Each structure stands twice: as C-alpha cells, then as structure tokens.
Amino acid sequence: VFMLLAVLNFATHFLALRETSLAPYRRDPEAIAALSLILGSCVGIAFFLWWNDVYPVFWTALRHATFNVVSIATSSGFSSVDYAQWPIFAPIWMMFLACIAASSGSSGGGIKMMRTLVLFKQSGREFRKLLHPAIVDPMKIAGQLVPNNIVFAVLGFIYLYFMTTASLTFLLLISGMDFISAFSAVLACLNNFGPGLGVVGPSSNFQVLTGFQTWVCTFGMLVGRLEIFTVLILFSPNFWRR
Template identity: 50%
Template structure:
C-alpha cells in the first residue's frame, strides 16, 4: 500500500526476502498509480490499455482481415491514443536503461542502480540493496543523487511533459 500511494514507507525489510519477491514488488510498483494521481510510473490505465493492445495484435496475427478495436469499458480507444501510450512506454524503458547505465558507470552494483532508478521514476520510495527499505539514499554520491532526482522529476511530472518543457521549440514563439 505504501508503494501505491508514493508514501515511501516500509514496514519490513523486504531485501531479506528471496530476489523474486523483491523484483516482483519493484515490478508491481510500476503499475500501481492511478490516472490523475501524483504517483509516477506507467499507471494502471495505461497498463490495461497496453494489455488490450497486445491482445488485439495477437488476434490480428490470427485474423489479419478482421476489424479489432481496443475498448476501455464502453469507450473505443483511438489509434492515436494507443500510439501515444506506446511512445510513452518506449521513452519509459529507454529512461530506465539510460539512467541505470549512468548509475552503473559510477561503479554502483546493477541491482542497486536499477532499483534506485525504477523506484525514483515510479515515485515508490525504497529500492533494493543499498537503497532498500532499511537504508536510505544517503549512500549515493552526488552524481547518483542527481540521476535519481531526474528520474523522480520524470516520474512525477510525467515523462512527455518534462521532455516537452526541455525542448527549445516549446520556448519559441
């Protein structure tokens, strides 16, 4: 519940659990925020729409001449919205990979680097290993803290919003 609300509070040191459980919590933390909430990550609605899009593509592979639509409740999701969600997912994954590689380049272990980036991007709080629930992010260097700060900004302000603000075309008249 703490991860879903972006509270960042932990009642147990789940770093002591098997690695599968730790990664499962990190993975689920990517989807727990609802649309319109301050939580970061993929958001539940996008995850549902992506799942339905994958189902549509599998159906298209079996029935290429059929007409399939993606629905959310009774609403048909237009293709431009599906493309925007797919674009968001691409930027989301690329952001995780690039920031994790930056953290690993500073000699941080891969689990700590990956989990710190994912936790910051999703605004869920604790990560794993050195930034787990029983520790703090104080063990990170200044550069690593800045990488996590950018991840938090990307997650909290929405990736597209922040990237648009950083483009020169936005500031031109």
C-alpha cells in the same frame, strides 16, 4: 486502507461521494484492475513468505506483506520490515507493481494502470490480427472506444519509460553502483516509491550516493513525477520559441 484509496482515481472518489454509492468503483476498470492486482499480490507474497519460512505464522506473513506491498505499489514509501532480506522475488514483484498499479489521476507514480490496460488490449489485438489479417477490431475500455492516436501515444510513453529506466540505470552502473542497487534506485525515483534495494534499501537511504549519482536520481524523480512527455517538452527548443 488510505494508501489503497490514494492509488485510485480521485475523480472516481468524487463520483462515489456525489452518488453516495460504490457503483463508480465497479464501473471503473482501472480501480477494479488495480485493487485486484494489489490485493492478490498481498495474498500471493504472504503465502510465498510463509512457504519459504520467512515467517512461520501465515497471518504474520500476511500482515507484513500487505503493508509493504500496498505501500510500495501505491508510491507511499513506508516499510514495516527490511523487505530487502526477503527472497528476491518478493521485492522485485513489489517494484513491478509500483510501475503499473496506480490509477490515472491518483497520487501514485509509474506507467499507470490505464496505460497498462491499453498495452494489454493492444497486444491481444495484434495477436488477433495475425490470425485474421482482415479483421476490424476496435479497442474498447469500459465500453468506450479508444482511438488509435491514443493507443500510439500510450505505446510511445511506455517505450520512453523503459528507455529512460535503462539509460539512468546505465549511468549509475558507470558511476560504480552495483546492478541491483542501480536498477532499484532508478525504479524508486521514477515511480516515487521511496526505498529500493541494495545500498538504497529500506534499512539504508540515498545518503550513501555520490554527487553524480544523486543528480541522476534527482533527474529520475523529476521525470517520474512530471511524466516523461512533459519533461521532453520543457527541453524542446520549439516550446521556448513559442
């Protein structure tokens, strides 16, 4: 429960406490989307594990799936079982959640749900423009108009996020790490969710990495926690001239 609370915007918590009401959560599209996605994934992965005979009892599957899905999606980094031994779909989906499920202004990492909502709405808007080239289709989230400069900034951030993921993964592959371990280690560091898969899975840790691999992952953690634009500004000569 507390992991789920931590993945929501703290400003929404403040409003809920001030109003002594749950209405702020219902008005927050990020909170609705994040909770729906995470809780739906818990049930879906539990059913998937039960269907594949990982756990013969559904309620056991639901207990382990709920704890581990919520933990990874909220960047908490805990695990109750070695989920790397689950069928590969489950841990990959959990890492995908860690990339998008956290709300802005929360303790979670990743792209954040608000940017995901903007990307989703922009994709729909582009599709409608293909059908109706002359359409005037402003983007709104929770009744608020989203300016185009914000949309472009979000798209730029997501592009840099995926390029950073690819670049760091290639660096780990060059150093001799296998793809699953390298890719999951980069996602774990960028999204700050703890264990990955392979040699950095829940039953192991990052101690097995070489010095070069450790520096790559350290850089990934800094970029993930400070966010990409902040790090780029710090490395910009114009910033230091000012």
